[in-house]
Amino acid sequence: MKVVIDHAKCQGHAMCYNYAPEMFELDDDGYNRMEPFQISKGQRVIAERAVEACPERAISLVED
Ligand code: F3S
DSSP states (O other): OEEEEOTTTOOOOOHHHHHOTTTOOOOTTSOOOOOOEEOOGGGHHHHHHHHHHOTTOOEEEEOO
16 A cells, blocks of 8 residues: 655645654655655554545555
8 A cells, every 4th residue: 555645735734744753754844745655554544544634635545
C-alpha cells in the first residue's frame, strides 16, 4: 500500500505531521510535498487516521 499526497490540495494544516511525525514530513513552509511512499501493514492504521485527520482530504491510500 502507498500513501499519496495531493500537493494541489495540501494547505499546510500539519495535522498529518502532528499525528504521525515518524511517517510525514513538511517542507519549510509547512506543506506536505512528499512523493508517494510505501507503508507496511503495521503502519496502515496510522496512515488511515492521518487520511481522516487532513481537513483538505489531501492524503490518500492506494493499493499496490
Ligand atoms: Fe497538508 Fe493535510 Fe498535512 S493540508 S500538511 S496534508 S494535514
